[in-house]
Amino acid sequence: EPEVTQTPSHQVTQMGQEVILRCVPISNHLYFYWYRQILGQKVEFLVSFYNNEISEKSEIFDDQFSVERPDGSNFTLKIRSTKLEDSAMYFCASGTSFTYNEQFFGPGTRLTVL
Amino acid sequence: DAKTTQPPSMDCAEGRAANLPCNHSTISGNEYVYWYRQIHSQGPQYIIHGLKNNETNEMASLIITEDRKSSTLILPHATLRDTAVYYCIVSAGYGNKLVFGAGTILRVKS
Numbered sequence: 001e002p003e004v005t006q007t008p009s010h011q012v013t014q015m016g017q018e019v020i021l022r023c024v025p026i027s028n029h030l031y032f033y034w035y036r037q038i039l040g041q042k043v044e045f046l047v048s049f050y051n052n053e054i055s056e057k058s059e060i061f062d063d064q065f066s067v068e069r070p071d072g073s074n075f076t077l078k079i080r081s082t083k084l085e086d087s088a089m090y091f092c093a094s095g096t097s098f099t100y101n102e103q104f105f106g107p108g109t110r111l112t113v114l
Numbered sequence: 115d116a117k118t119t120q121p122p123s124m125d126c127a128e129g130r131a132a133n134l135p136c137n138h139s140t141i142s143g144n145e146y147v148y149w150y151r152q153i154h155s156q157g158p159q160y161i162i163h164g165l166k167n168n169e170t171n172e173m174a175s176l177i178i179t180e181d182r183k184s185s186t187l188i189l190p191h192a193t194l195r196d197t198a199v200y201y202c203i204v205s206a207g208y209g210n211k212l213v214f215g216a217g218t219i220l221r222v223k224s
Binding site: 004031033035037042043044045048050055056058089091093095100101102103104105106107108 | 146148152155156157158159160163201205206207209210211212213214215216
């Protein structure tokens with residue numbers, strides 16, 4: 001069964017450093033998303049991406065964040081200058097227009113900012 | 115903010131049906147009801163969705179009231195592996211963000 005994959009599973013970085021979180025969505029999916037979950041808190045929407053552009057972003061997704069689909073398979077989230085409060089589990093999800101809003105989530109990348 | 119209300123936690127005996135309620139009194143005509151679950155710290159997993167009719171798949175059944183202001187997710191024979199946080203979400207359709215609330219922590223006990 002196809003699945004969303006994410007790398008790395010755990011990333012440790014120093015405050016102020018740039019990180020890139022990588023995702024490989026399901027191959028025939030057209031919609032791509034990033035969510036995050038700070039430990040013990042709700043899953044929060046960050047950004048959605050369709051047709052090679054951002055379709056919606058949350059207040060969390062400020063200028064420090066960017067997304068890219070550099071080729072036909074990868075979908076990346078970049079945080080330019082990490083802050084302590086960026087420590088969270090980051091989930092990538094993908095969906096297809098041929099179903100409803102059934103989003104398939106990856107296993108997540110745990111980002112720890114020291 | 116999430117547009118749904120769920121009880122914070124529920125317990126269920128293994129092998130029994132788990133009935134998880136959700137209120138969504140402000141649901142719009144074009145919004146579906148979706149249920150996802152999150153086991154420990156894994157990525158959320160889609161369970162089922164519906165518009166106004168009751169739905170059933172291999173995982174669960176979804177009962178939506180006629181006025182669409184509430185729904186119930188039914189896990190017919192809960193197992194220990196069904197212990198998770200269950201999220202009820204209303205969403206207009208594909209491409210839209212999912213707004214997660216706190217969900218219901220379901221504990222299945224032997």
